[in-house]
Amino acid sequence: MFSHPDYYNLDELFTEEEKLVRQTVRDFVDNEILPIIEKSARDGVFPLHLVKKMADIGLFGITLPQEYGGAGMNSTCYGIAMQELERGDSGIRSFASVQSSLVMYPIYAFGSEEQRLKWLPRLASGQAIGCFGLTEPDAGSNPSSMTTNAKRVEGGFLLNGAKMWITNGTLADVAVVWGKLDGVVRGFLVEKGMAGFTAPEMKGKHSLRASVTSELVFQDVFIPEENMLPGVEGLKGPLSCLTQARYGISWGVVGAAMACYDSSLHYAKSRIAFDRPIAGFQLIQDKLVWMLNEITKAQLLCWRLGKIKDQNTLRPQHVSLAKRNNCEMALTIARMSREIHGANGILDEYPIMRHAANLESVKTYEGTHEMHTLIIGQDITGLSAFV
Amino acid sequence: MNILVCISQVPDTTTRVAVGTDGSSINPAGVKFILNPYDEFAIEEGLRLREKSGGTVTTVTVGPDTSKEVLRTALAMGSDTAVFVKDESRSDSFVVASSIADLAKEITPDVILFGRQSIDFDSFALPSMVGELLGWPNISMVSSLTIEGTQVSAERDIEGGKESVSATLPCVISAQKGLNDPRYPKLPDIMKAKSKPIADRVATVVEPRVVTLSMTLPVSKRLNNIMTDSDADIDQLVRLLHEEAKVI
Numbered sequence: 001m002f003s004h005p006d007y008y009n010l011d012e013l014f015t016e017e018e019k020l021v022r023q024t025v026r027d028f029v030d031n032e033i034l035p036i037i038e039k040s041a042r043d044g045v046f047p048l049h050l051v052k053k054m055a056d057i058g059l060f061g062i063t064l065p066q067e068y069g070g071a072g073m074n075s076t077c078y079g080i081a082m083q084e085l086e087r088g089d090s091g092i093r094s095f096a097s098v099q100s101s102l103v104m105y106p107i108y109a110f111g112s113e114e115q116r117l118k119w120l121p122r123l124a125s126g127q128a129i130g131c132f133g134l135t136e137p138d139a140g141s142n143p144s145s146m147t148t149n150a151k152r153v154e155g156g157f158l159l160n161g162a163k164m165w166i167t168n169g170t171l172a173d174v175a176v177v178w179g180k181l182d183g184v185v186r187g188f189l190v191e192k193g194m195a196g197f198t199a200p201e202m203k204g205k206h207s208l209r210a211s212v213t214s215e216l217v218f219q220d221v222f223i224p225e226e227n228m229l230p231g232v233e234g235l236k237g238p239l240s241c242l243t244q245a246r247y248g249i250s251w252g253v254v255g256a257a258m259a260c261y262d263s264s265l266h267y268a269k270s271r272i273a274f275d276r277p278i279a280g281f282q283l284i285q286d287k288l289v290w291m292l293n294e295i296t297k298a299q300l301l302c303w304r305l306g307k308i309k310d311q312n313t314l315r316p317q318h319v320s321l322a323k324r325n326n327c328e329m330a331l332t333i334a335r336m337s338r339e340i341h342g343a344n345g346i347l348d349e350y351p352i353m354r355h356a357a358n359l360e361s362v363k364t365y366e367g368t369h370e371m372h373t374l375i376i377g378q379d380i381t382g383l384s385a386f387v
Numbered sequence: 388m389n390i391l392v393c394i395s396q397v398p399d400t401t402t403r404v405a406v407g408t409d410g411s412s413i414n415p416a417g418v419k420f421i422l423n424p425y426d427e428f429a430i431e432e433g434l435r436l437r438e439k440s441g442g443t444v445t446t447v448t449v450g451p452d453t454s455k456e457v458l459r460t461a462l463a464m465g466s467d468t469a470v471f472v473k474d475e476s477r478s479d480s481f482v483v484a485s486s487i488a489d490l491a492k493e494i495t496p497d498v499i500l501f502g503r504q505s506i507d508f509d510s511f512a513l514p515s516m517v518g519e520l521l522g523w524p525n526i527s528m529v530s531s532l533t534i535e536g537t538q539v540s541a542e543r544d545i546e547g548g549k550e551s552v553s554a555t556l557p558c559v560i561s562a563q564k565g566l567n568d569p570r571y572p573k574l575p576d577i578m579k580a581k582s583k584p585i586a587d588r589v590a591t592v593v594e595p596r597v598v599t600l601s602m603t604l605p606v607s608k609r610l611n612n613i614m615t616d617s618d619a620d621i622d623q624l625v626r627l628l629h630e631e632a633k634v635i
Contacts, residue, residue, distance in 0.1 A: 016459050019456070020463055056571075058575045070575070077574070077577075270628075270635055
């Protein structure tokens with residue numbers, strides 16, 4: 001049974017319901033994800049049967065009101081649920097992040113009441129899967145250079161363009177797609193089966209193998225007027241969604257780091273070399289202590305981030321700092337874990353290499369490490385280093 | 388049908404416990420506590436009985452303030468109300484059973500459910516004591532339960548097999564693993580549980596029948612257990628490393 005490192009007694013900072021959410025998702029991960037995840041990753045298949053199970057315990061739309069199918073919980077509950085899910089696998093956490101933060105959130109925040117009522121209960125219950133289309137083959141860190149565009153026609157719009165690196169794309173019943181209408185970025189709800197819309201899966205990934213990543217292709221797709229998100233114009237629409245998702249990632253990767261640390265600590269205490277457990281050697285202790293040190297700092301960042309998010313004093317730059325720090329530390333911990341596990345670290349008997357490979361993606365998606373550096377750099381100097 | 392489920396908080400199975408300075412109690416500092424795993428089957432069975440026959444599920448725990456947490460879990464799983472009997476004494480089973488029996492006399496449940504044992508002190512005593520104090524039948528280690536009207540049919544796990552028994556309501560049941568598959572609390576229900584009532588209740592004052600004199604941790608000594616390379620021995624070794632030595 002997994003027990004998280006809590007070197008600073010941070011559990012005292014969490015409420016009863018926050019701890020109950022953690023225990024519930026932890027049990028779910030132990031019972032439903034860990035027994036199957038290595039095979040899913042090996043086979044390169046998303047375990048689709050988990051969608052209904054995750055929905056049943058309320059993992060989609062955790063912070064949204066209950067009348068739309070959400071759980072009506074605070075941001076800390078959402079974060080801690082993502083932490084636990086990612087202790088299982090970054091790909092499974094990615095599914096939940098996309099469904100909640102990148103699909104349900106914009107429909108809730110920017111959608112019409114009809115759009116909310118049509119989609120949110122279905123997305124919350126897992127009857128519908130969503131995806132989010134912003135990144136393009138030639139527009140990653142600079143989304144304003146997107147070429148996907150909509151033209152007005154009678155009763156709606158014609159959408160043309162292509163999106164890439166879209167989690168859940170092939171599975172999705174609804175895609176929240178961002179494209180330019182008369183030069184202004186707008187959000188469109190593109191539904192599975194609309195003529196001219198295809199979503200081929202991208203193959204050959206060495207990372208996030210238990211997650212579906214796709215292209216979205218739009219060739220004169222007719223989008224009815226009522227499928228445009230009325231509540232937002234410009235890049236602040238998709239960027240505000242990314243702030244939500246990056247918040248969840250900041251917590252999530254701590255879970256992956258905890259899984260690596262936990263496995264390393266147990267391994268080091270039981271692995272004998274030179275007639276003693278390798279945990280007794282200084283070089284190993286240095287690694288284990290560094291891991292615990294970084295996890296403890298990341299736990300504090302997450303806890304504080306949740307508080308300021310619910311106080312509405314959170315700025316996107318705060319999320320950038322946590323996303324940047326925590327992804328970097330989690331990836332470094334996964335690599336150190338591999339070293340502590342020696343050759344065993346490359347086997348899927350241990351979760352290490354899967355987490356390490358996943359975290360390479362997580363460090364890069366939702367704003368690369370470098371872009372978050374520049375976001376914070378601009379914030380503290382007042383000088384943009386983007387161009 | 389009105390159902391009373393009795394649950395307790397126990398140290399997490401991965402926790403290493405230490406004896407307190409008085410030499411006769413557990414030092415709770417740094418110990419993570421969880422809902423007694425067998426009690427999850429009792430809660431689940433209570434919820435299923437209510438779903439089938441209507442009525443209410445009340446959950447009770449007897450213990451220090453920190454043990455209130457397990458009542459939230461029960462409320463989040465679907466229990467209607469909860470009763471917290473504050474008892475810091477961590478006394479013997481008879482003291483706890485007396486508090487539960489007095490509560491039962493007041494709220495007159497049709498059935499009282501327990502986990503088969505709490506995994507901290509393992510006395511296996513509470514269900515039968517409560518049954519005796521109330522004069523009700525007690526069926527222990529139940530792995531299958533059917534209640535039709537006031538007729539109770541149950542299967543019990545016994546060494547090497549099963550035993551079928553019957554009784555009439557009201558009665559006391561203790562749940563064996565496998566009685567059901569306990570549900571996860573749903574996140575929206577965790578929120579709803581916040582507004583469900585937990586009634587505070589004063590513990591019944593009785594003299595304990597059994598007094599704990601001292602507690603000691605096992606002295607580590609060589610067991611001279613020699614394992615072979617047979618599958619059975621390997622399974623046994625892995626189990627010992629996991630459950631006893633707690634190194635894997």
